[in-house]
């Protein structure tokens with residue numbers, strides 16, 4: 001049986017997806033409350049329990065990661081999936097890198113010179129400096145010490161019904 005279990009933070013936000021075996025271990029260690037169970041039962045010689053579908057952690061969890069490497073997804077995460085020119089929040093598939101000082105003018109591809117931008121803003125700015133384009137990023141780009149951990153990628157089309165109510169708050173990071 002390959003049922004998987006959704007684990008929520010204490011504040012009911014999807015944290016991770018684990019195997020049912022891991023979920024049962026967490027239950028026996030007293031680390032979680034069971035919010036929803038599947039109808040299937042797990043039997044052992046001494047007990048029968050329902051397979052956990054959704055658990056909630058009792059204690060605070062660490063939701064930041066350290067030692068952040070430069071990557072497209074990490075830049076978007078630093079910028080909260082928001083175009084740094086027009087402030088529109090977008091899925092990753094609709095964002096792109098913008099070199100604040102364009103590459104053609106010696107701008108490097110690194111944290112301090114890259115912001116997230118939507119395609120229209122990126123095209124509009126083109127090969128111009130912020131001064132020339134009259135487009136200053138909303139925030140000066142920086143190298144982050146930590147980043148928020150992204151919630152698990154969960155496809156809302158295929159989630160088990162038992163999870164659905166808890167997944168609606170998830171951003172679709174595309």
Ligand SMILES: [Zn+2]
Pocket residue numbers: 083084085086087088117118119120121122
């Ligand atoms: Zn934009």
